[in-house]
Amino acid sequence: MKPLASGLLTLAVLVAAWALYVDLSGIEPFLLPGPLRVMETLVARHALILEHLGTTALEIVLGLLLGTAIGCASALLVHSMPLVRRFGLPVLIASQALPVFALAPLLVLWLGYGIWSKVAMATLIIFFPVTTAFLDGLRRTDPGWIELARTMDAGRLALIWRIRIPAALPALGSGLRVAAGVAPIGAVVGEWVGSSAGLGYLMLHANARMQIDLMFAALFVLALFAVLLWLAVDRLLRLALPWQPDSFASDQGEPKR
């Protein structure tokens, strides 16, 4: 109840700021419509928007799951196998430079026009922060713990599994927060690959038809979804890493105790 009320208040203030900007700047409504018009469209077209949101939400969730899995796996591989590091790391980095229009025909060729080509594109965008952050965490393990494990005759796998990975979980959490933040746009970009459903498609279509109100209504829903997703992931991560100090836990900048 409390966080809900506070969330609604935040939303209200932000929407008011938006209305204020539109009013004061006198910006043309076909560049940025005011919240009232957008909300009207949102209400009028909510069935359409929700339907497309369903598609996009599925892509987001699949992309996030796959991206996390692939990100973790590639970080582990790059970290533990010098050969993979040498040849794989450049590929991972280079993969981030691939624009969607270059990849789109290939993705469609490999995966068809179904949901998987979009999920693949979203995954490509999502996995990188996970890989990088987790890899960084794996690199930074306290050498004392590594030494301890070595005196205990830990095998390579045990060392990674029981020391390096848990020690890197806070860093991984950091990567997951970034991933959760970019997952929605990842799904939208995925829909550029070629799609006939999803908020990205809806926005693209509305934009081409100059239905700017509809585009912003869809965008509003997407942004709201993004914020909720991020907050959910943040909450989950806090619960999952209870040994981790966190100055937000007390909801104050500095801990009072």
Added chain:
Amino acid sequence: MKPLASGLLTLAVLVAAWALYVDLSGIEPFLLPGPLRVMETLVARHALILEHLGTTALEIVLGLLLGTAIGCASALLVHSMPLVRRFGLPVLIASQALPVFALAPLLVLWLGYGIWSKVAMATLIIFFPVTTAFLDGLRRTDPGWIELARTMDAGRLALIWRIRIPAALPALGSGLRVAAGVAPIGAVVGEWVGSSAGLGYLMLHANARMQIDLMFAALFVLALFAVLLWLAVDRLLRLALPWQPDSFASDQGEPKR
């Protein structure tokens, strides 16, 4: 000399893998041309590509600098001011959900057709990992250090500046590694905004006109640039954080000593 040779070897192996895939799969060259054709085009059109690379490189560097600055500033603000956290954090997250086509006309309106509207788009993409990772680092400061600082009557600012920020630098470094990885695509996406130059423009143009060899030649250059940028940032970060344990420093998965 040694890293150069090893880098060239890596490049050779990866290009060979690409050639092999194109050969074995018999993929149509208008979907994915072989490296030989791309290299020919690269050589033939190098002047054009380098000229556009210049623009994109400038955008990358500016975007990275601005993204880092804005990312750090927003992380600090969100961390230290509960009010900003409440209203600013959702805005930061929502900003990541904005697709370029929705923003492009607004950016042109605000910043004109010059390089700054592109840099703004790139910055928008780059700042988020920096913010999130740095914010995470700021949240995780060892409570013992905070307590120590409090017994020393540290002011709010001094506490942040001398304890929280240095303690969060490794996390910030992690964010910067992600940022360096996405900066090239950030710049390419930025070139959708009122574009007339840059590798992104060149690629989109070449793609639209089926000059797939040229597109992949430009893409190859961009990817190479991305990898070199990442490695440079990684090296700089290692030098900048000497107190930070790093299992890559020995260039082995596990430290031998």
Added chain:
Amino acid sequence: QKMTVLLDWFVNPDHGPLYVAQALGEFEKRGLEVEFIAPADPNDPPKLVAAKQAEIAISYQPQLHLQVDRGLPLRRIGTLVATPLNALVVLADGPVESIADLKGRKVGFSVGGFEDAMLSAMLARHGLTMDDIELVNVNFSLSPSLISGQVDAVIGAFRNFELNQMDIVGRPGRAFYVEAEGVPAYDELILVAHKDTVDDPRYLAFLDAIEAAVQYMVNEPEKAWALFLQQNPDLDDELNRRAWADTLPRFALRPRALDRRRYDEFAKFLKHQGLIGEAEPAEAYAVELR
């Protein structure tokens, strides 16, 4: 006097008159200093002109109807390409010989906003409806998706480009021209300006320069091509050469001239397809500069 002209898309032979006029100094002669800016998204230029961020935008007639319907303060002031370029394209050696063969097949499109309207008009002539086909948005890969068999036909292909592209890679296509299949003829490429500024004398000068350029192109096609390449050296390839030749006869010889009936008819067509609310008279969309 400085002027900014926003192209609809990347520089290509469709923009021939603009660059030839520039090369011939036709703008300079009339005291104009014109800058061309190519966007990445064809939807942006009309918005930016409507927001007075540029003087002139290159756009498409069907888009203009939609834009005016949504309240964008725009008017067509001139025509660049006076016929439709859009076509429904299939593989020449493919199974689709007539539009009727599309039943149960996949049609790719790249979101432009009105493909479905054209398509449904074309299908209707052959007794099909949109429910008889599967529409797939293929976005960036119009001809690749067709060539690689991902779709059986594409709508939104430009007859002067995509057909040549396919020919060059050895997979020639067959085009069904939209105006021959039940869609009213329209002007593919037009010049639009803010409706409050249509009296600006620079526009007249600009169109005079374009007219001069088109005349020159018709008279001296080889020299004109050389001038165009001089300004866009990276377009010197087989595809653009062919496209240039195919586009040449389609440029409006009288760029200022306005065919009111075209606008009336197309507005009615779009209204019938449910894409616009009201079919306004031609004056609401276009002006003829004098």
Added chain:
Amino acid sequence: MASGQTPRGAAPGLAIRDVGVAYGGRPILDRLDLDLTGAETTVLLGMSGVGKSTLLRRIAGLLDGPGAILAHDGQPLAGRIAFMAQSDLLLPWLTVAGNVALGHRLRGAHPDPGRIGEMLATVGLADAAAKRPAQLSGGMRQRAALARTLMEDRPVVLMDEPYSAVDALTRLRLQDLGLRLLAGRTVVMVTHEPFEAIRLADRIVVLAGAPARPVLDIRPESGKPRAPDSVEAQTLWRRIVEALGVEQAA
């Protein structure tokens, strides 16, 4: 402050009033009352886990809970306390000298480099000024933390096992250093070494039980430092060890 026996401002006594601290519902301290005389050294002892560090942190203002910590002079305590925690809490990104200067830096002051050097020399770290904490031995880390605490020059000094990680000789030397530099200050020190308490304390308090209570609270009669082989010292030793073993009921 090389000779610095006089802290800035007189050293206040401390009134610990009705203080409680609980972790997850388990009370560690409960309604504890204790008055510490100004300018005296009180040494706290007690079984491992009894709550000594908790009490020290409560006095330093780092823990919330019922009750209050007041200065006898009525002035607020903030700004008059230096605290040396049980773990060294050295900042890994600063050199040893930087760590010692930390308090000043945090208050926006420019510490006198000469004084830092002097302080490092007194704890035997003159050569290590430019090293990072990761390059120090355990005892060296503790001495760096000690130097940082002494550098603070506060009238009230709280120290949690400050000499536990150094060898016997260095320990004696550091104790003497403490006696000299901390004279005239209100010192609360935790130690596990009864002879250290006997040598340095004006007052010895042994805590026991859960919640923790003073089970021994004595002021040795002779002046300090006291040798470990006097009869008084032997008696004190026995009483302390006896008190340590008390399992007090709440």
Added chain:
Amino acid sequence: MASGQTPRGAAPGLAIRDVGVAYGGRPILDRLDLDLTGAETTVLLGMSGVGKSTLLRRIAGLLDGPGAILAHDGQPLAGRIAFMAQSDLLLPWLTVAGNVALGHRLRGAHPDPGRIGEMLATVGLADAAAKRPAQLSGGMRQRAALARTLMEDRPVVLMDEPYSAVDALTRLRLQDLGLRLLAGRTVVMVTHEPFEAIRLADRIVVLAGAPARPVLDIRPESGKPRAPDSVEAQTLWRRIVEALGVEQAA
């Protein structure tokens, strides 16, 4: 192993041969030779920063450098050493019980929960089994690390100041526990407390100088544990403290 005097496998003697360790060009150990008899407890003392921990880490195989560490029985040492570092190195994400079980888990074995409980009980942490390290006092952390080391049940045990953070009574109790559980093993233990050395050692080695060398190397005559108030103990104490103060030239 509650009573467990016999380690699995006989406890080998150790030959430290020509061993050197240097940090950034500064030699801490140089051409050091030392033979440690099997099944004996050798106690290392020395000034803070002299190189005790460095030597222990070198024996544990954690540092590179010239020279070699060999077992007298000719078998490789790997897998026969348990090491308790100077800092507790508890893993913050594991409970106390999880930390104690760490060695077994790392080797893919399933530790006997009964034995973990027993081990925790012997170090007085029975109630803290489910706590996370952050919830422990300093001494409790050290005891958890001790329990983890004893849990390893290895013929060679290296311990770096294992009892430094606990009160005098607990210390005695833990020393007795060590005597019992470590009997028959080759133990190398670092301490700063001469009486602890006297009480527990078969052999006492004091290191001094840079690079560090043994300046005292004695075997007390009487059997252990030795009371601190015997004449022998007093003599030993004086010799140790004297040796600690030696500044030996390289």
